[in-house]
Amino acid sequence: xxxxxxxxxxxxxxxxxxxxxxxxxxxxxxxxxxxxxxxxxxxxxxxxxxxxxxxxxxxxxxxxxxxxxxxxxxxxxxxxxxxxxxxxxxxxxxxxxxxxxxxxxxxxxxxxxxxxxxxxxxxxxxxxxxxxxxxxxxxxxxxxxxxxxxxxxxxxxxxxxxxxxxxxxxxxxxxxxxxxxxxxxxxxxxxxxxxxxxxxxxxxxxxxxxxxxxxxxxxxxxxxxxxxxxxxxxxxxxxxxxxxxxxxxxxxxxxxxxxxxxxxxxxxxxxxxxxxxxxxxxxxxxxxxxxxxxxxxxxxxxxxxxxxxxxxx
Amino acid sequence: xxxxxxxxxxxxxxxxxxxxxxxxxxxxxxxxxxxxxxxxxxxxxxxxxxxxxxxxxxxxxxxxxxxxxxxxxxxxxxxxxxxxxxxxxxxxxxxxxxxxxxxxxxxxxxxxxxxxxxxxxxxxxxxxxxxxxxxxxxxxxxxxxxxxxxxxxxxxxxxxxxxxxxxxxxxxxxxxxxxxxxxxxxxxxxxxxxxxxxxxxxxxxxxxxxxxxxxxxxxxxxxxxxxxxxxxxxxxxxxxxxxxxxxxxxxxxxxxxxxxxxxxxxxxxxxxxxxxxxxxxxxxxxxxxxxxxxxxxxxxxxxxxxxxxxxxxxxxxxxxxxxxxxxxxxxxxxxxxxxxxxxxxxxxxxxxxxxxxxxxxxxxxxxxxxxxxxxxxxxxxxxxxxxxxxxxxxxxxxxxxxxxxxxxxxxxxxxxxxxxxxxxxxxxxxxxxxxxxxxxxxxxxxxxxxxxxxxxxxxxxxxxxxxxxxxxxxxxxxxxxxxxxxxxxxxxxxxxxxxxxxxxxxxxxxxxxxxxxxxxxxxxxxxxxxxxxxxxxxxxxxxxxxx
Numbered sequence: 001x002x003x004x005x006x007x008x009x010x011x012x013x014x015x016x017x018x019x020x021x022x023x024x025x026x027x028x029x030x031x032x033x034x035x036x037x038x039x040x041x042x043x044x045x046x047x048x049x050x051x052x053x054x055x056x057x058x059x060x061x062x063x064x065x066x067x068x069x070x071x072x073x074x075x076x077x078x079x080x081x082x083x084x085x086x087x088x089x090x091x092x093x094x095x096x097x098x099x100x101x102x103x104x105x106x107x108x109x110x111x112x113x114x115x116x117x118x119x120x121x122x123x124x125x126x127x128x129x130x131x132x133x134x135x136x137x138x139x140x141x142x143x144x145x146x147x148x149x150x151x152x153x154x155x156x157x158x159x160x161x162x163x164x165x166x167x168x169x170x171x172x173x174x175x176x177x178x179x180x181x182x183x184x185x186x187x188x189x190x191x192x193x194x195x196x197x198x199x200x201x202x203x204x205x206x207x208x209x210x211x212x213x214x215x216x217x218x219x220x221x222x223x224x225x226x227x228x229x230x231x232x233x234x235x236x237x238x239x240x241x242x243x244x245x246x247x248x249x250x251x252x253x254x255x256x257x258x259x260x261x262x263x264x265x266x267x268x269x270x271x272x273x274x275x276x277x278x279x280x281x282x283x284x285x286x287x288x289x290x291x292x293x294x295x296x297x298x299x300x301x302x303x304x305x306x307x308x309x310x311x312x313x
Numbered sequence: 314x315x316x317x318x319x320x321x322x323x324x325x326x327x328x329x330x331x332x333x334x335x336x337x338x339x340x341x342x343x344x345x346x347x348x349x350x351x352x353x354x355x356x357x358x359x360x361x362x363x364x365x366x367x368x369x370x371x372x373x374x375x376x377x378x379x380x381x382x383x384x385x386x387x388x389x390x391x392x393x394x395x396x397x398x399x400x401x402x403x404x405x406x407x408x409x410x411x412x413x414x415x416x417x418x419x420x421x422x423x424x425x426x427x428x429x430x431x432x433x434x435x436x437x438x439x440x441x442x443x444x445x446x447x448x449x450x451x452x453x454x455x456x457x458x459x460x461x462x463x464x465x466x467x468x469x470x471x472x473x474x475x476x477x478x479x480x481x482x483x484x485x486x487x488x489x490x491x492x493x494x495x496x497x498x499x500x501x502x503x504x505x506x507x508x509x510x511x512x513x514x515x516x517x518x519x520x521x522x523x524x525x526x527x528x529x530x531x532x533x534x535x536x537x538x539x540x541x542x543x544x545x546x547x548x549x550x551x552x553x554x555x556x557x558x559x560x561x562x563x564x565x566x567x568x569x570x571x572x573x574x575x576x577x578x579x580x581x582x583x584x585x586x587x588x589x590x591x592x593x594x595x596x597x598x599x600x601x602x603x604x605x606x607x608x609x610x611x612x613x614x615x616x617x618x619x620x621x622x623x624x625x626x627x628x629x630x631x632x633x634x635x636x637x638x639x640x641x642x643x644x645x646x647x648x649x650x651x652x653x654x655x656x657x658x659x660x661x662x663x664x665x666x667x668x669x670x671x672x673x674x675x676x677x678x679x680x681x682x683x684x685x686x687x688x689x690x691x692x693x694x695x696x697x698x699x700x701x702x703x704x705x706x707x708x709x710x711x712x713x714x715x716x717x718x719x720x721x722x723x724x725x726x727x728x729x730x731x732x733x734x735x736x737x738x739x740x741x742x743x744x745x746x747x748x749x750x751x752x753x754x755x756x757x758x759x760x761x762x763x764x765x766x767x768x769x770x771x772x773x774x775x776x777x778x779x780x781x782x783x784x785x786x787x788x789x790x791x792x793x794x795x796x797x798x799x800x801x802x803x804x805x806x807x808x809x810x811x812x813x814x815x816x817x818x819x820x821x822x823x824x825x826x827x828x829x830x831x832x833x834x835x836x837x838x839x840x841x842x843x844x845x846x847x848x849x850x851x852x853x854x855x856x857x858x859x860x
Contacts, residue, residue: 220409
């Protein structure tokens with residue numbers, strides 16, 4: 001187990017290297033010039049050249065890459081072109097709202113999706129199952145920004161139950177913090193609830209056909225115990241896989257939702273960085289996200305072995 | 314009257330009919346079944362697949378799949394209580410406590426994510442108010458009665474960490490921990506090796522005797538019946554066609570169907586066949602070894618010798634049987650010979666060409682010369698392709714036009730006794746025996762020199778088994794093929810093999826002409842295998858119908 005974790009952590013090194021190369025090259029292949037953005041609409045060609053020189057953008061790409069990598073090796077992700085701050089500082093400032101949003105989303109998703117998935121499987125082919133499955137199609141189909149505005153309209157403007165927009169840090173108290181986060185979290189959750197409820201249902205349905213479920217009934221267990229003690233744990237591996245993928249994809253959902261609800265998180269930061277061609281910031285965030293993705297995958301793999309004793313590393 | 318003097322049966326099923334869903338090939342899964350099980354008695358319910366024996370057992374436990382199978386009439390009395398009328402709650406109280414069940418495949422019947430001890434403990438939690446210490450003591454005690462050793466470590470093991478025999482003992486322990494009055498055993502030894510089967514049968518008999526349990530034992534194997542039954546009920550297509558004391562039914566069956574079932578059990582007498590000593594050798598292995606190595610960065614390297622120094626020879630027109638229990642290495646040898654896996658060392662001569670270390674590319678030309686028939690015809694045919702497409706796939710891969718390949722498939726079908734018109738049907742439209750014959754046709758289509766039959770009849774009913782064996786032998790004779798026949802069943806090997814190799818723990822422990830090995834086994838392991846075969850003292854082939 002220990003060896004496995006060490007191996008996997010070592011394996012992240014080449015992965016991260018490939019990611020850095022790709023993100024660096026693709027950014028420079030993409031159209032747009034940070035110097036032109038910084039100079040503004042009225043900037044003269046002379047100004048643009050000066051800015052380029054200042055940012056080191058006139059150097060050969062390989063040299064730029066080398067300077068950047070050497071910086072990272074020293075823990076320096078560079079300075080943002082646009083915000084004029086150290087990128088690491090910038091990310092630290094913005095990371096709390098995003099982590100908060102992702103965590104509440106995840107908790108809501110798991111608390112809702114798994115129970116309704118289990119119920120749908122148990123009530124397979126009844127009206128309860130049909131309703132749950134129909135709702136999950138709806139959840140899949142509504143884009144996050146549409147759902148976001150619908151929820152704002154219903155719960156913030158019409159009923160006035162939740163604030164329309166904005167974010168309160170955890171430091172200002174847990175309840176105001178949560179109160180602000182509920183609508184954005186629900187917005188992102190919808191698609192994951194739909195996805196995970198479906199996979200839970202499918203997975204449980206498959207397990208319910210297994211021989212050991214019959215054995216459990218033959219022991220005289222109640223349907224509830226059979227479902228929760230025997231079926232769910234055996235169905236957990238695919239569910240955890242999808243939750244893992246969901247966490248990774250969450251980064252995408254966070255970007256849209258932070259814009260809709262005006263939350264000052266990483267998602268907003270990356271949107272701003274892309275619009276302004278702020279290379280150092282984009283690169284750092286992409287690396288952060290990929291590292292996060294690798295770690296989530298590792299955690300998912302470790303969870304497998306907790307859930308299923310046959311899986312050993 | 315006679316009724317009063319008769320002991321009250323533990324289980325009495327009267328006129329039970331269970332309906333099949335509307336679109337099935339018959340209306341009733343079982344029809345007007347009346348059977349009873351007396352106290353301290355082992356009743357064997359015998360029949361082939363589809364006879365309704367399992368449906369009968371599941372009806373008793375109330376475990377029939379909802380909406381698909383419903384008892385429509387009759388009664389099931391367990392000590393005076395009609396199980397078809399009791400509430401769901403009462404049924405749960407009875408299950409696991411008064412009546413319990415063990416299943417065919419202990420690997421799948423046990424929950425892989427719970428320790429064995431926890432699974433037994435769950436029965437106690439559900440039905441009793443014992444505290445943890447009492448439950449643990451009871452679990453250890455019942456495991457001890459199962460003749461297991463190292464009890465607390467077994468209780469803390471997960472099913473996959475145990476052997477097949479141990480797993481089935483866990484199942485039995487779980488079923489008997491609350492001393493039920495009725496134990497239903499659904500083919501409990503079918504998935505086990507012969508030697509394990511013998512131990513489990515003996516265990517069930519002993520426990521049944523000690524606990525005075527009534528046992529409803531379901532089996533398709535008359536060998537097992539001869540071993541264990543007090544009384545026998547024979548079922549065919551959902552009806553009881555014969556019942557009576559085991560000795561009587563086995564010696565003088567009333568119905569032709571029972572007689573057919575009994576005489577389909579192959580016996581140990583090896584068939585004498587014209588010797589093929591001068592025929593050319595098609596395949597020979599020399600010091601064939603396969604070692605699995607498990608490496609890890611931080612773990613000790615582990616080696617598992619799956620096959621060690623195996624020397625075999627198969628001549629044209631002859632059948633070599635490799636006999637052994639699971640884990641003996643027989644399938645490893647077969648897979649090395651077909652080069653589905655790469656041997657670690659040694660030689661495999663296909664005619665005079667050593668294929669042991671040939672690269673995958675050059676192997677392609679040789680692939681058509683060795684064909685395999687696998688164990689389970691339900692899974693070895695692609696369910697989404699017509700059987701015709703499955704048969705011609707190999708030929709088309711080797712460059713034959715579809716039309717030509719199809720013509721060849723049509724010519725082959727009479728050889729395996731299947732109508733060529735059905736080539737455009739899908740596998741699920743055929744019975745198990747037909748499917749296995751289709752698999753044989755698929756292998757033959759390639760015009761191989763050697764056919765490997767890997768447990769090719771193990772998944773089939775006895776009567777079908779004998780047909781397929783006979784067909785395989787007929788094909789071998791007509792096409793003068795070499796056959797490598799892998800089986801765990803000595804009786805099957807006796808029927809078709811010219812030479813036999815007995816494998817044990819990766820090594821060939823006995824190798825020689827079939828008649829010699831069967832009449833006079835030399836190695837102690839071979840003798841142990843013979844001794845373990847169920848119903849060995851019974852001459853199944855020569856049963857007469859009583860008149």
